[in-house]
Amino acid sequence: MTAPDTAVRHKLTALAAALRHFHSALLDFARGEYEFLHGPVKGPFALYSLVVNDPAFQWLRPLSGLMATLDEVLDAKETTLTERNVQDVRQALGLLFAGSDTRFAEFRAGYARAQGDPRVRETEARWRATLDSLEA
Secondary structure: OOHHHHHHHHHHHHHHHHHHHHHHHHHHHHHHHHHHHHOOOOOHHHHHHHHHHOHHHHHHHHHHHHHHHHHHHHHOOOOOOOHHHHHHHHHHHHHHHOOOOHHHHHHHHHHHHHOOOHHHHHHHHHHHHHHHHOOO
């Protein structure tokens, strides 16, 4: 690894961690919505099955996919990362949250419902601050 690669990897690793906390907060919110309508989820395996199969959790998939792609990029040790990778992640997050991209309207609707949750707001502020700190 080169020094620039190590710096970019460090930046993206910090962002990935912040996004995981945000995703966890969104998942907890979605679980709360689900349990309000259907009763308690009976354990982590039942929750996993719901996340994968139930339409009530489908709105989280675009963020989940983005995070999986970011993890794949970070796991590719033979690939040299550059500031272009940081720009790509910034652009992908921009599209996910941009009101003009209709492909992610369902995500934004779920996200809008979740914004009242204090943990969602706190973890969102953290990943956005981390993203803002990534100088391109």
